[in-house]
Amino acid sequence: QVQLVESGGGVVQPGRSLGLSCAASGFTFTDFGMHWVRQAPGKGLEWVAVILSDGSNKYYADSVKGRFTISRDNSKNTLYLQMNSLRAEDTAMYYCARGPKAGTTTMIIDYWGQGTLVAVSS
Amino acid sequence: EIVLTQSPATLSLSPGERATLSCRASQSVISYLAWYQQKPGQAPRLLIYDTSNRATGIPARFSGSGSGTDFTLTISSLEPEDFAVYYCQQRYHWPPLTFGGGTKVEIK
Numbered sequence: 001q002v003q004l005v006e007s008g009g010g011v012v013q014p015g016r017s018l019g020l021s022c023a024a025s026g027f028t029f030t031d032f033g034m035h036w037v038r039q040a041p042g043k044g045l046e047w048v049a050v051i052l053s054d055g056s057n058k059y060y061a062d063s064v065k066g067r068f069t070i071s072r073d074n075s076k077n078t079l080y081l082q083m084n085s086l087r088a089e090d091t092a093m094y095y096c097a098r099g100p101k102a103g104t105t106t107m108i109i110d111y112w113g114q115g116t117l118v119a120v121s122s
Numbered sequence: 123e124i125v126l127t128q129s130p131a132t133l134s135l136s137p138g139e140r141a142t143l144s145c146r147a148s149q150s151v152i153s154y155l156a157w158y159q160q161k162p163g164q165a166p167r168l169l170i171y172d173t174s175n176r177a178t179g180i181p182a183r184f185s186g187s188g189s190g191t192d193f194t195l196t197i198s199s200l201e202p203e204d205f206a207v208y209y210c211q212q213r214y215h216w217p218p219l220t221f222g223g224g225t226k227v228e229i230k
Contacts, residue, residue, distance in 0.1 A: 044224050045166065045224075050217075061218045095165055095166075108171045108172075109156070110171075114164075
């Protein structure tokens with residue numbers, strides 16, 4: 001079965017950096033694009049970024065563009081999110097989720113990990 | 123950016139009742155709308171994609187309809203496990219993918 005396991009969350013001071021990882025299993029990782037979606041405490045869902053299956057194309061929400069970088073290592077079946085210049089408003093649960101099949105941009109998000117919590121606070 | 127507005131914010135119903143949730147888009151998303159269910163402390167789960175297609179393993183009591191800017195998620199007869207928050211999401215105009223603010227279905 002599809003499994004997505006996030007790690008790397010924690011407490012970080014404003015302006016600092018943090019890297020998240022997502023280990024994927026139960027499907028052919030190279031066949032799918034991958035998303036990061038976040039949820040601030042008690043709030044709704046906010047899409048953060050997507051990377052297509054071969055890593056060639058990446059897209060970001062305006063709120064994180066220029067500060068966050070999505071990447072993947074297909075040899076390790078792992079998705080990453082490097083977060084720089086963190087702000088208090090980046091505090092959220094960060095979910096890794098499976099995205100479009102290779103060769104498509106059909107942005108259906110069909111499987112989600114359990115999330116990793118990032119808290120930005122001094 | 124397409125804004126999705128969900129209504130009502132909270133729906134108070136009893137088990138066995140019918141639930142009707144609404145999602146309105148600020149511009150047409152054709153039929154490219156999905157619904158997710160989220161229970162407390164859990165990740166969202168895909169219920170419906172492209173307006174009316176149930177995801178794998180989703181019971182037939184969940185159905186979706188609509189087109190253009192107005193969409194509906196219907197739960198024909200609420201089971202105890204259906205009390206949760208429901209989000210709609212569009213994939214027609216992206217980036218960004220956008221979600222609605224959610225509808226909480228609570229036990230009356």
